[in-house]
Amino acid sequence: MPMKRIFLLVLIGLSIFLGGCSSFFRDNEEEHIQKVYIRVQDYTGEEYRQPFGKKTDKIAEENRAVIEDATIKYFKETYKTDVKVHNMVGVLEGVKVFVESIGEPHFYTYAYVQIQNNKVLPHLIGAEKYKIQEAIQGGLYHMIFEEEFQKLDGYLESLAEEGRVTGKTKEALQNAGGLGFMTPYYFINMLSAEAAIKPVYDLYLRKPDASKKELRNAFAENLFDSENLSINIQLFMSDKGAEPSEEIFNRVTRDLEEMSGIPKGSYSFTLNDNLIQRETFQGVKDNSLRRSYPDYIVRD
Incomplete structure (x- = not known):
């Protein structure tokens, strides 16, 4: 057989082999993505896992x-x-127990119950206390500035109604959230060091049935520091294959900078694609568009 013909046959065989490999690796990559990620609209938080659990x-x-x-x-x-x-x-x-407060202040958080020698020890229950304090404080802040948050909520809900972006499901917040006051579109992080909310928190612990007006009057507005309060907005593209839209990202960022009557604080904004990690509750990836620390959108 002439050498030229042999060479051509080898090239054809090699191209078929490489094409098969490419298809194999592509299929494996897609299979891996399906195992690790799920559409945010389908995520309930039941998939959330912790190491060694x-x-x-x-x-x-x-x-x-x-x-x-x-x-x-x-x-x-x-x-x-x-x-x-x-x-x-x-x-x-042990076990991580996700809870939701009943009524106001509204928040999601968690506690831990120890398990030793295959036995549950319910008397050994505890939590990261500063996180629970921050969760309650965020819920109280939302409670006493209800009108301002209604404006922010209305804006984000109107974005979702356009059909191009969406948020996390309520079930995901309940089963895997634990980040304090949360909606499908954002969560509040109020540091325990925030002096303005501390009198409100102390009043709530002394008098859990205090009225909204009493709690609002306890807020030390002159001590408020926006660096201690972040409102973290996280949206997802609605379509399964959609990349984060720069047009939507720029529009929302501009609106947050210019909108009047929304709550005071430091705003971050993240726009993700449509997928969320099954076991971690995380949607941020390399392709996410972000405006966050140290470049918060500060409203004070």
């Missing part, structure tokens, strides 16, 4: 009633707040 996750589910009772009692006694338990996720030597 598979064993304790099973033990927690078998003792769900005991854990729920201990968690509800803990929040009522420590923070004068009624809560409902939405989800329990196993962690190393």
Whole structure:
């Protein structure tokens, strides 16, 4: 067989082989994406997992009633707040219990119950106390500035109604949120160091049934520092294959800079594609468009 013909046959075979490899790697990449990510509209938070939690996750589910009772009692006694338990996720030597407050101030947070030697120890329940304080403070801030937040909520809801962007599901917030006051479109992070809200927080712990007016009057407005309060807006593209839109990102950023009557604070804004990580509740990726620290949109 002439060498030229042999060379051509080798080239054809090599191209077929490389084409098959390319298809194989592409299929594997798509399969990996499907395992790691899910459309944000389909995400309920039931997929959320923590490292080394598979064993304790099973033990927690078998003792769900005991854990729920201990968690509800803990929040009522420590923070004068009624809560409902939405989800329990196993962690190393324990379980992470996601809760939602009943009524106002409204917030999502979590506590931990220890599991040792395959036994649930409901008396060993605790939490990162500064995070719960920040969650309650964020809920109180939203509560006493209700009108301002209604304007922000209305704006974000109108964006979603246009059909190009969306937010997280309510079930995702309940089962995997835990970030304080949350809506499908944003969460509030009020640092425990914020002096203006501290009198409101102290009043709430002393008098959980204090009226909204009493709580608002306790707010020390002259001490407010916008650096201690961030309102973190996170939107997703509605279509499965859509990349984050620079046009939408620029428009929302400009609106947040110019809009009147919205709450005071430091705003961050992230626009993601349509996918969210199943096990981590995270939507931010390399292709996300972001305006955040240290370049917050400051409204004061």
